[in-house]
Amino acid sequence: MQIPEIHSDYRPIERILVQAHAEKLLFAAMEMQLFDALRQPATAEDVAQKIACPVLSTRRLLEALQSLELLDFQDGKFVNTPTASDFLVTDSAAYQPKGIHFLSNMYQVFTSDFTEVLRRGGYEGPGVEDWDGGEGHWAEKGTFEGMGSYALCGPIQDVRNFVMDLPGLSSMKRMCDIGGNHGFYSMALLETYPELTSTVCDLPHVVGPAQNFYAGTEFAQRLTTRAVDLSSEDSFGENYDLALASHVLYYWVGQLSGILHRVQDALRPGGWFVTSHFLRDPKEAVSYDLAFVNLLASLSGCKAHFIEKDALAAEFEAAGFQNIRSAEGADTGLLILAGQKPD
Template sequence: MNPSPPHPAQLIVDLGFGYILSGALAAAAELGVADHLAQGPKSPADLAKALGADASSLFRVLRLLASAGVFTEDTEGRFGLTPAADLLRSQVPGSLRDAVLMLTQKLFWAPTGELAETVRTGQTPFDRIFGKPFFDHLASDTAAGTTFHRGMSSLSDLENGSIARSYDFSPFQRVVDVGGGHGGFLIEVLQSSPKLRGVLFDHAHVLEGSRIASAGLADRCEHTVGDFFQTVPAGADVYVLKRILHDWSDEVCVNILRNCRNGMREGGRVLVIDAIIPPGNAPHGGKVLDVMMLAVLPGRERTEAEFQKLFAQAGLRLSRIIPTPTALSITEAVAT
């Protein structure tokens, strides 16, 4: 039997308190609580001693998280791991600790707290709060930039394999991952198509964290430093834009897409991997991410019609949309 929906008043209150859970989750991730529970449950006192924390405060945070299914409290007052809490460990497959640290850092939290200003003015307060636009801030603040790129890699690792397997790359010879970060998605693509060669294209400080060599793919993938606002490596069959266009305004997106259009071989493809906002009131991860974009960046999540418009302005045509097991879709475009 499905549980009954919350009373309307309770729904509003629960939503209003939502940031408390985010803060508690961030604290547990930053302190490394889950790593200290890998060998079994511990009392708040023992945990606090190991973490250099206050036992009473730690207990209260873990009690809240246990009520949400992150950690569990036994009859002796000891806290242990749940399957969700296990993902907060730092050295396990599928770890989301870096993702949590990214999503809950101040550069997202602070502008979202001033969302009313954005709705009134249509402008993010990010520049005012941090003194410069989002990606300029990441480039100038080493700690924030490292947290962001590690977090994005962690978050992307959840989806990269299933997205790469949703598209047949085998007919192609060369793929460019535009703004490909540390290469997590490109690794999955190259592993799925043994004859394919790749180009990981990003800024130099980002490529320093590349995982291509550690994946054993250095002989099939080159690293190219550049700025996709200016140009992209020429002569590829496929240009991948994964979680790129949603960061930018329509005008900027058209410029990026046009650069890909100008660079690709005859018969080439551009693959935009982003959420596609569906019609209706149903929950969708893209709707949450869209409001994050609204608060922090000039970009947005888009509908199918909005993608069609962008492609047309860049000399491309939407050829098909391929769903994936994730909240993202592969939107394929060809030259007009």
């Protein structure tokens, strides 16, 4: 055996292998309702008793969850961080386990045979046909529920607050939700603006199942659908006070002009177009989180999963939008950018 000379650090590799299992810890803790046991500070012994596990391994699990920023530790007791309190305690209004499992499943679809997927340059396989290209999954109830639940964990609230600050919309009556899918963005605004109705514009095969999904909600009467393929010349309709597009324009970065002009046509004079996407600040290094979603986006036929603010603002201006304004979601990594159709 030859013992190699080592002049570098092996730990980045070790870290990757260890962190790959963080999701398992989270899911086990959720299954045992561990976060319910930590609404108030508790010792490892207390928690062990509540989740029916041995004390030592419970303590080690709690320490691991602390390092993952889900728990704090003070005076010998563990307690939920605000993130865990909001999203992982079962009676919290923001508890959205379907959103967590949706993201996890989607990542697994891509990564389960990753070398092959990378070589092919995209995902196509059993279960989910052509993840983004064939778009079959966009019309599934599990997608409406999962992606909608994920959107309820901050993005929808950021967008609603942004819209509420826009001038001239206080008594708005008509909006369209482009690529609206689950309709939860629309529903949040329908709840806020009592006279508002919304039209979800989505791919032809998505709108039927989407309408059935909305039928089970209190907003069924005020939420309609319209089949629109953004890659075609389909119209979004007309005379809207507000058009919204969340996580959809990144497919067309660099070639948005046609879509932006059609949105202009669909708005009343003075109406607003609000967009929401992941933000990439070109001055900052790309984080692992963003690099990973960009990689998956590239395997779905998009250049990236984010939109740069200056580039988007320039496209808005070139299409004739005025009063461009933007905000960054405090905890969501979102760029919300809007422009107004001239009066």
